Amino acid sequence: MTAKERYYWDVTGHLVVRNTLSQEELDAVNAVLDFVIDAGSVHQNEDNHGAADSTFLRGAGSRWAHGTNLLELPKPHCEPIRNLLAHPVVVQYLNVMCGAGFRLDHGPQFNNAVKGTAGLTLHGAGEPHRDFVAYHHQNGEMYCGGVTVTWNLTDCPEDKGGFACVPGSHKSKYPMPIGVRYCDEDMGTVANPGIRAGDVLFFMDGAQTHGTHPWQNDHARRSILFKYASRTATRGGPSQAVCQPEIFWDGDTVGGMTMQQRAVMFGPCSAPGSDEMFLVIEDDGAVRLENMREQQAAD
Ligand SMILES: O=C(O)CCC(=O)C(=O)O
Numbered sequence: 001m002t003a004k005e006r007y008y009w010d011v012t013g014h015l016v017v018r019n020t021l022s023q024e025e026l027d028a029v030n031a032v033l034d035f036v037i038d039a040g041s042v043h044q045n046e047d048n049h050g051a052a053d054s055t056f057l058r059g060a061g062s063r064w065a066h067g068t069n070l071l072e073l074p075k076p077h078c079e080p081i082r083n084l085l086a087h088p089v090v091v092q093y094l095n096v097m098c099g100a101g102f103r104l105d106h107g108p109q110f111n112n113a114v115k116g117t118a119g120l121t122l123h124g125a126g127e128p129h130r131d132f133v134a135y136h137h138q139n140g141e142m143y144c145g146g147v148t149v150t151w152n153l154t155d156c157p158e159d160k161g162g163f164a165c166v167p168g169s170h171k172s173k174y175p176m177p178i179g180v181r182y183c184d185e186d187m188g189t190v191a192n193p194g195i196r197a198g199d200v201l202f203f204m205d206g207a208q209t210h211g212t213h214p215w216q217n218d219h220a221r222r223s224i225l226f227k228y229a230s231r232t233a234t235r236g237g238p239s240q241a242v243c244q245p246e247i248f249w250d251g252d253t254v255g256g257m258t259m260q261q262r263a264v265m266f267g268p269c270s271a272p273g274s275d276e277m278f279l280v281i282e283d284d285g286a287v288r289l290e291n292m293r294e295q296q297a298a299d
Pocket residue numbers: 111120148150162163164205210211212213223225
């Protein structure tokens with residue numbers, strides 16, 4: 001990562017690294033995507049899915065590969081995808097952005113938007129604040145809990161749809177206006193950068209405000225999003241299953257604990273909607289469980 005790239009990343013929250021894939025690599029990944037599309041694995045959501053009440057983002061249902069993870073495709077189809085997972089450029093940049101020991105948190109996700117496909121409302125930028133995807137610096141080192149690496153297999157011309165973001169929003173201190181979230185009144189803050197086939201995009205997924213603009217091109221979008229996390233961050237993925245105290249710790253360690261004690265024995269799990277339990281202190285100093293769902297099931 002050059003000093004210029006580091007500056008751009010730090011100031012904007014995203015970075016495009018040009019011409020990362022050779023024509024041969026591009027052809028190999030595109031052949032896999034042909035296979036995935038021909039197998040009927042691209043699922044189209046209902047119209048306006050993800051667009052909420054936005055006017056600008058409206059369109060036909062978003063189109064993502066569904067059902068089979070691209071990493072588990074039958075051989076040889078999984079191989080060009082697996083080659084992206086620890087690609088030298090990924091290692092080089094994520095070692096700086098996330099720190100050594102970064103890992104794939106979830107994905108990869110294949111976006112196959114066609115002309116008229118709806119966008120996705122902008123999200124991220126600490127709303128709500130989520131420490132596991134935050135971006136900060138200490139002692140000259142940067143740290144970003146969640147970075148998404150998007151491989152682009154077809155061109156995404158500027159202002160014609162696809163990845164959109166608010167550059168600099170990872171440093172914002174104020175809530176995002178609804179007009180920006182919906183892109184109906186973005187006040188000139190939103191960028192929809194030009195990205196070419198073979199380029200790779202890094203963005204601070206969660207720290208930076210980002211989303212998707214409706215796809216306006218005659219050709220289909222082919223972007224594969226790998227959702228990485230720093231070693232100690234957990235964004236989602238299988239964490240809900242493995243975070244149970246009995247799985248994360250030895251059974252004997254947690255056996256017979258009170259529910260309050262057990263509540264601090266969960267493995268790392270950021271995913272909202274799980275059965276995570278949070279401890280709160282009552283006015284009289286008593287420790288209480290905030291999420292009672294699991295306790296009720298145990299009673
Ligand atoms: O269309 C894109 O590349 C952005 C997708 C997005 O918003 C996300 O992965 O959270």
